[in-house]
Amino acid sequence: MTMVVEIMVCALVLLGAAFVLIGSWALVRLPSTMERLHGPTKATTLGLGSLLVASVFYFQGRLGVWTAHELLIALFLFITAPISANMIAKVHLHRVRIGAFEEPDTKAGAPPRPPGEGDWATFEAPTRNTQASTANT
Amino acid sequence: MITLTLQIALGCVALALLFNGWRLLKGPALGDRIVALDTMVINAIALIILIGMIGESDAYFEAALLLAMVGFVSTIAYCKFILRGDIVE
Numbered sequence: 001m002t003m004v005v006e007i008m009v010c011a012l013v014l015l016g017a018a019f020v021l022i023g024s025w026a027l028v029r030l031p032s033t034m035e036r037l038h039g040p041t042k043a044t045t046l047g048l049g050s051l052l053v054a055s056v057f058y059f060q061g062r063l064g065v066w067t068a069h070e071l072l073i074a075l076f077l078f079i080t081a082p083i084s085a086n087m088i089a090k091v092h093l094h095r096v097r098i099g100a101f102e103e104p105d106t107k108a109g110a111p112p113r114p115p116g117e118g119d120w121a122t123f124e125a126p127t128r129n130t131q132a133s134t135a136n137t
Numbered sequence: 138m139i140t141l142t143l144q145i146a147l148g149c150v151a152l153a154l155l156f157n158g159w160r161l162l163k164g165p166a167l168g169d170r171i172v173a174l175d176t177m178v179i180n181a182i183a184l185i186i187l188i189g190m191i192g193e194s195d196a197y198f199e200a201a202l203l204l205a206m207v208g209f210v211s212t213i214a215y216c217k218f219i220l221r222g223d224i225v226e
Contacts, residue, residue: 001139010142013187017146020183024153027176033166040176044153048183051146058139058190069198073182073205080209084175087216092168094220101166122220 001061009061012054019047031106033092041085049074094122143191150187154180171215178208 001009026039052070059067093111095101097119103110114120157180161173182201189197214224 006139010139013142013146013190016183017149020180021149021153024156024176024180027160027169027173028156033168033172036160036169037172040157040172040179044176044179048179048186051183051186055186055190059195062193063195067195067198069202070186073198073202076202076205076209077179077182080205084209084212084216087213087220088168088171088175091171091216091219092166095167104165 005057005061009054009058012050012057016047016050016052016054019043019050021047023047032104032108034089034111035106035108037085037089037092041081045077045081048077090120090122093120097122140191143187147184147187147191150180150183154184167219171212171219174215175208175212178204178212182208 020043023039023042023044026043027036030036030039052074055070056067059065092101096103096110111120154177157173157177161170161177164170182204185197185201185204189195189201217224
């Protein structure tokens with residue numbers, strides 16, 4: 001492995017590990033659930049992407065072959081991370097709305113209600129006349 | 138140099154897993170626990186990739202890819218179960 005590749009791999013691995021650690025530290029440190037969603041879904045996924053790119057260059061340097069399956073993992077994670085974050089936010093809004101969980105009195109406060117007469121679409125569509133809504137049936 | 142870097146990275150990821158475990162145990166909201174589990178899966182993928190780099194083996198990527206898929210599906214299934222009381226409607 002040449003020196004340039006080695007330095008690049010080291011930098012990418014350290015950057016990725018730092019992002020993964022910061023994302024998990026955000027999960028411990030931030031005060032409310034909605035804020036705690038930010039760290040893992042953004043920083044950790046980005047850090048893992050950096051680790052995967054480092055792995056591509058590492059195996060190119062060691063074995064002399066370009067591999068793409070790491071990029072497949074990165075692509076899959078970058079597609080799925082926002083979807084899971086959206087679902088988790090929906091779960092939290094739903095639990096707060098049905099009264100199963102009391103939002104603590106933090107600086108950010110409780111999640112705001114949407115404008116208009118509707119509500120967040122967690123269990124049903126936001127309003128009764130939403131197109132293709134199960135609330136109408 | 139690269140051995141030391143990989144060891145430092147392994148330590149970082151292990152510490153991150155400990156943080157996630159703490160949040161998983163503490164809660165307080167159900168959403169926190171789901172986030173902690175989801176992040177644990179992502180950190181486990183990072184750990185697998187680092188182990189693959191240390192062992193210079195190509196065989197770990199299938200495990201990482203499978204774990205990414207199973208982690209996503211389990212998070213969505215958990216959320217769906219809390220939201221609707223049912224996973225496949």
